[in-house]
Amino acid sequence: MVVEDEPWIRSSIVQMVNLIDGDFVIASEARNGEEAWTLIQELWPIILITDIMMPTMDGLTLIEKIVEHNIPMTFIVVSGFDNFQYAQKAMHYDVSEYLLKPVDMNQLHNALKRSVQQIGHISSMNELLLRFQKLLDGMDPMDTPTLFKKMSGLIESVLRLTFINESAKFNLLRIFEQKLCSLINEESSDAALVGLNKSMSDLTIRQHFQTLTEKWMIRRHHEEKTNQNYIMKKACEYIHIHYMKDISLTEMAEFTCMSISHFSLWFKRYTGKTLVNYIHETRINKAKDLLRETRLKVYEIAEQVGFTTQPYFIRVFKNTMGLSPNEYRRSLGL
Template identity: 20%
Template sequence: MFKVLIVEDEMLVRVGLTNSIAWSKYDMEVIADVSNGREALAIYMNEKPDLIVTDLKMPVMDGLELISTIRSKDVDTKILILSCIDDFEYARKAANLKVSGYILKLTMTMEEIEGTLEEIRKELVAHSYSFKPPVQQQLSLDLLKEKVLKDYLFYGVYSEDEMGTIMQQFEPPIHTGPIAVAILETYQYDRLHERFDDDRGKLIQFSILNILNEIMVNHGGGIAYHDQKNRYLMIFSFLSHHSAETNRSRLTAVFDNIQKAMHSYFNVPVFISVSATGEGFHSMRRFYQECTRMLNDRYFSHTAIITSVENRIIGEPKFKKLIANSCNKWALLGESYYKNLQETTFHALKQPLQDEGDWKQVFIHLMEWTRAYLAIPDDQAALMELSGTERILVSPTIYDSIQAWENYLEETAKLKHMIKSVTKEVAEAVKYIQMRYDQDITLKEISELVNLSPNYLSLLFKKNMGRNLIEYLTDYRIEKAKELLQKTNLKTYEIAENVGFSDSAYFSRIFKKVTGISPLEFRKIKVLGGTAKHEDI
């Protein structure tokens, strides 16, 4: 594979280039993406990329200086300029430095980019046959940092003084003095692999590290490293004369921006465990262990930013009480239903529950019992069990699991009430809607199915269900859309099509009419767990 380095100071453009192009199609892989020429030059010296895609106007070191420096060392590395139309003078100078192409940001199309990459690929293939340079075995800068840090944390390779000297040589440096450690964990990590078709996770890793480091630099400095799989370690240093309140405000700003960026670019929830602040690098091991313990118990936390976690043994009575209180969702079904659910829940919670898997298994067991006890028809039960189980499995915290369980109880209670009270014709109509909600369904079509006139079916449906058939169909589609907004990375128009709306604009209007917010606002609130602002959408 040919190695590609992307150099662009606009984060959105940089992440977009990294993730939206099928680089493997051109026998290429992105090894790094950076925000200025100086960072790019360091990567170039270590990695010797085959292609550099670079902006011209950038801070610290612009693209022209970067290209000139590289061309003074070699003429073989391919360079593709990606810049604005007002950079003409830059472009004219760069043209004399043997670049492979110049693409305007304002007018570029995917076809233009792909056509240029294909031509560059052909040139690289031809050159590879004529000249085979020796294989470079040097580690990339990020991998080197990661190795040094792990050698210190886990293997004691370096003393505290040696580590302090090394950390001050990195860019940006971490100075001796007060430090804090945080670990970020991306939840539903497999969704990222599927979305970006990145089995090895290298593109995801580079993109996340780039986002973390850039945000940290913009808020006073710090360094991020890849820790393991879906976890990233962040190290912050503080000036000795800064107050604890100032340091906390800085960390709050960093974590707030990280959450927003991870939602905007990847649409996955993240959890961040944060250590206390302590003097010197000798605190780092203890802080790392502290943050790891908190993340390992993330399921029992009430917030995405974790500074402490309720001990699961101490918190167990509270969690069990919350689950027991959920039985109230069945109060309207009658005393016998309520008491049987209460008794079954009590017995399920008597067993020792050690970790996330134990608790989730209890919820799934209770769901299976619920379906059997209420004698819900098999076709309805299969759909509900699948949906309910999935909601439990993807719930990041026990509070989310309890909410999913309560929603399931409400749904089963409504379904049982409907089965008891509706006529055969209305039950058939409801079943038909739930099986074919993603298709173009009409009142006439359903009335013919149940052998009633459209007017009479409409009256009967409203009498039985409390709303007319079209309102029920719309509400059911919106509920399915909510699930897709939370569980998938599908675009709004794709979700509209998946739930039976042919017009995405109409879908958005109906969604807002039913829920009070737009589909994008709903997704943001559910992923970030906060209030969406207009400018964030």
Template identity: 25%
Template structure:
């Protein structure tokens, strides 16, 4: 697992606590993680905006911008770090608020080094699972996942059509051609297909092609144009247009984005 570019940010206005956490984690990490510090919530927020932080460890009470304010400011961010909060025994109500705001765990002062490492390890495992889940979300098409040929409502003609499309995805398929293969009138087949799958034939074909294209983008180094051809598109331009309409980014950007995330979590 390559973790050298993953970052832990420690935020505490008490120098002794802040440096103590940093030193403990640097010894434990042995170069596997980057450990950074901030002595106030304002600098911490700036750092969080500058680049990816995977784990945030913050005191709940600090002057000007508290740890709670810092956590609240992350609301709505797409890629939030996992959060551990630090507090004194008399501040447990703040811990409860932090947990409601999304913190995954807490540490009470004075900190125990063994407990610190244990809690950090658990939080980083959770962060890694979140990363994998996010990646899976980008890879799978949920509408396709909902189409199950084994469901009771799926008739044989539509099952045959799904199987035929799977096997001939690289060809120039049309609704009329597939309808003819299963000996149905094209108009009737169109209605039947949407009724039993929940999507039109053309939408299904596009989604399946783009799903296959995503797999090829991740698993091979094939040029974009060749991938488009392999999933049934005659021109790069049209392939890119359909890909963007479903994924909101180009095939090359998708490949790069997924490659960047894979390098973080492998």
């Protein structure tokens, strides 16, 4: 995940990561720590590349929050300031990579390679977090017995882990608990934890998560969706009008009069996509129209639909369509 408030710098870093050889995939982008914190709890990235000085929540505060919540992740800090105090505070949170702007491609590549060496069991824990998120995202059409069975199986998978110590296992369960609590009490993404502690037996832990799942289902059964669906419909209409702008989670939360976490939750329920993916899809559809109906050059289309650079546009287009923009045109005989 790349977190940077300057759009052109953020796009540049994303582009460099995409050009680097290796299994690096951009999970998402954010313009400040608050947006990133919400997205992290949906996408569970393994490596965070973040600026320090940002509005709303700065990069070091974001890292501090991630560390406090024991989310398995490794960090690369980028900054326009060669400031020892910043670097010293970053080191306090086990940030081993501190790059100065403008970010050099080779330096970023080396920092990413070193980060991979530090990951250790993070990737395995990340797989469980993604499995947990998939369960949360797919709960709406799921019948109650299937949901309880899947949740029980997931908790059992954590309890049977052998490659991490008991403390790391407990931290993973606490992340699950906090996420469930935030869904039960949607207005607050930092809902207080409700009882999980290290003295619990495996049986008590299983019962605890069964109780949370019950509360979750009761909440989902009784909540009224109609008004929220109308608000999300208006949000989608706004995106289709302003897709060429640098639309952020913060902007959309303000537009819908919701908190960032509440908007993100409801938007994903309504569309099945994160905000970034939905915007990309909208831009690519508009780009396809321009490729079919005009003779505009690829870089002109990229600019018109809201991509800051042509290479980034081509990358997203190819990931979406399986063809480059020019190949798409040729496939239509144009």
